[in-house]
Amino acid sequence: MLKINNLTKVFYPGTPEQNTIFHNFNLEIEENKCTTILGPNGCGKSTLFNLISGAIQAETGSIQLNGMELTDMPEEERYSYIGKVSQDSSRGVSKSLNIMENMSIALKKGEKFSFRRLLKESNEEPIIEKLKELDLGLENKLSTQVKYLSGGQRQSLSLLMATIKRPDLLLLDEHTAALDPKTSRLIMEKTQDLIRREKITTMMITHNLSHAIEYSDRIVMLNRGEIVLDVMRGEITEIELQREYSSKLEEVEMAS
Amino acid sequence: MSSLTGVLLTALESGLIFSILAIGVVITFKVLAVSDLSVEGTFPLGAFLVGRFLTLGLNPFLSLGISLVGGALAGLATYVFHKKFKIEAILAGILTMTILYSVNLRLTGKSNIPLFNYPSIFVYFQNKLLILLVIVLLVKLLLDWFFNTEQGYLLVITGDNEDLVKSLGKNPDTYLMVGIMLSNALVALSGAIQAQYQGFIDITMGQSMIVTALASIVIGDAIFRESRKLKLSTRAIIGSISYRIIIGLAIELGLNPNDLKAVTAVIVLLFIGYNNIQSKQKEGKILRDLSIE
Numbered sequence: 001m002l003k004i005n006n007l008t009k010v011f012y013p014g015t016p017e018q019n020t021i022f023h024n025f026n027l028e029i030e031e032n033k034c035t036t037i038l039g040p041n042g043c044g045k046s047t048l049f050n051l052i053s054g055a056i057q058a059e060t061g062s063i064q065l066n067g068m069e070l071t072d073m074p075e076e077e078r079y080s081y082i083g084k085v086s087q088d089s090s091r092g093v094s095k096s097l098n099i100m101e102n103m104s105i106a107l108k109k110g111e112k113f114s115f116r117r118l119l120k121e122s123n124e125e126p127i128i129e130k131l132k133e134l135d136l137g138l139e140n141k142l143s144t145q146v147k148y149l150s151g152g153q154r155q156s157l158s159l160l161m162a163t164i165k166r167p168d169l170l171l172l173d174e175h176t177a178a179l180d181p182k183t184s185r186l187i188m189e190k191t192q193d194l195i196r197r198e199k200i201t202t203m204m205i206t207h208n209l210s211h212a213i214e215y216s217d218r219i220v221m222l223n224r225g226e227i228v229l230d231v232m233r234g235e236i237t238e239i240e241l242q243r244e245y246s247s248k249l250e251e252v253e254m255a256s
Numbered sequence: 257m258s259s260l261t262g263v264l265l266t267a268l269e270s271g272l273i274f275s276i277l278a279i280g281v282v283i284t285f286k287v288l289a290v291s292d293l294s295v296e297g298t299f300p301l302g303a304f305l306v307g308r309f310l311t312l313g314l315n316p317f318l319s320l321g322i323s324l325v326g327g328a329l330a331g332l333a334t335y336v337f338h339k340k341f342k343i344e345a346i347l348a349g350i351l352t353m354t355i356l357y358s359v360n361l362r363l364t365g366k367s368n369i370p371l372f373n374y375p376s377i378f379v380y381f382q383n384k385l386l387i388l389l390v391i392v393l394l395v396k397l398l399l400d401w402f403f404n405t406e407q408g409y410l411l412v413i414t415g416d417n418e419d420l421v422k423s424l425g426k427n428p429d430t431y432l433m434v435g436i437m438l439s440n441a442l443v444a445l446s447g448a449i450q451a452q453y454q455g456f457i458d459i460t461m462g463q464s465m466i467v468t469a470l471a472s473i474v475i476g477d478a479i480f481r482e483s484r485k486l487k488l489s490t491r492a493i494i495g496s497i498s499y500r501i502i503i504g505l506a507i508e509l510g511l512n513p514n515d516l517k518a519v520t521a522v523i524v525l526l527f528i529g530y531n532n533i534q535s536k537q538k539e540g541k542i543l544r545d546l547s548i549e
Binding site: 092 | 402404405406407408409410412413416417419420421422423424425426427
């Protein structure tokens with residue numbers, strides 16, 4: 001379980017541009033559930049993810065994952081427990097390496113890196129197994145450099161690499177937003193299969209409301225760093241959600 | 257004919273010595289995608305450390321070791337300027353290079369000294385080519401081994417995608433540091449061998465070393481365009497030897513040695529420019545892009 005307590009984040013403190021994104025923000029994310037974070041631009045979704053992953057630090061408050069204090073942990077250390085897939089499909093992979101090399105390095109995530117050879121025959125079978133589960137034919141392209149893959153294939157590979165060592169928390173930051181609608185749906189299906197199969201606690205940012213309704217167990221809508229809607233699966237229809245979302249967007253437009 | 261053989265032999269020997277420089281530059285410019293100019297100071301640093309310690313009576317092989325360490329420390333300085341003082345890599349390198357100019361002069365007290373009267377690594381073996389081959393092969397094998405290890409891959413990925421290194425639970429800065437140190441250690445080694453080979457050191461011997469190294473690299477890439485499998489180190493070695501042969505023959509055919517630097521720069525300009533325009537890539541990307549193994 002992820003517990004966020006009394007989190008406060010201020011950008012540019014002490015300047016005229018001072019901007020308080022979160023003020024005493026609290027949120028709990030249940031285990032083995034997919035929680036979607038919705039909200040207009042500037043509502044704090046990405047800031048929240050960055051605070052959890054440690055890319056930025058909060059002024060006050062604490063973040064705990066399964067009882068472990070993350071608050072003062074350096075970013076790279078947190079990634080021993082967290083997996084992340086972002087919108088840009090090249091951020092989760094090394095494009096000049098091939099699929100086999102990428103998967104082999106992902107298997108070392110959070111472990112000690114040694115002066116032994118990275119590519120091991122004993123790794124080949126489990127890697128091919130994992131790629132087969134993805135069902136995109138990537139297992140036949142082991143020596144293809146990742147830069148020659150399509151955006152969808154690369155994003156699937158990113159997803160696999162972020163989860164091959166089962167993380168305690170998976171952050172999906174609009175991970176299908178840059179893909180065409182068909183591929184986007186395909187990747188969402190693959191994502192759902194994977195997180196259900198591996199029982200991974202997931203937080204997902206999306207602007208796609210039908211994805212939110214269809215794939216998440218819980219929907220949390222943020223506006224200016226506050227939770228304005230918090231519903232479980234089945235408690236809201238897509239049309240109602242659409243209405244809520246539009247009204248929040250209008251408020252923001254009025255305010256700005 | 258004998259003059260041609262002489263030209264080719266000298267080209268081969270120089271090519272091997274400068275291939276260690278080229279391999280060092282490959283690590284920063286291609287693998288890490290960092291434009292590190294400290295090289296122009298670490299090449300003579302290696303030579304001046306040799307000058308200093310040979311005149312003190314140290315074994316010539318041990319003096320090569322000292323140059324390696326000296327180069328690595330200079331690389332560390334560039335890393336600190338770049339990452340800790342947040343200075344652009346290119347300026348950080350220029351600062352190191354500038355500091356090293358004074359350091360080099362301090363080491364020997366003079367801007368050039370002859371080393372003919374001191375033993376060099378070449379006195380142990382009559383065949384210069386053979387010992388150079390052994391050293392270069394050793395460097396190549398060590399690097400090829402390193403880049404196949406788990407740690408070596410992290411260095412490669414640092415140049416490609418720092419976010420991925422973080423998400424693997426490691427700090428990319430560590431690998432940037434190791435890479436810059438390794439690069440400058442090799443460059444200093446190259447300078448140290450060159451000092452012993454030519455039998456004198458001169459404060460200007462680092463001038464345009466970057467362009468020389470880049471010329472070797474782009475020629476190596478051009479020759480092996482189609483072969484993705486060939487290792488970076490092999491390309492750098494063959495590129496460096498080819499560059500020396502081209503230059504040697506050009507001078508033999510009447511190229512004015514004074515024009516050498518400009519010709520070298522034009523080679524780099526044409527190769528990189530041609531590739532960049534053709535691939536419509538962002539500026540500077542192509543050097544990295546050619547690094548496919």
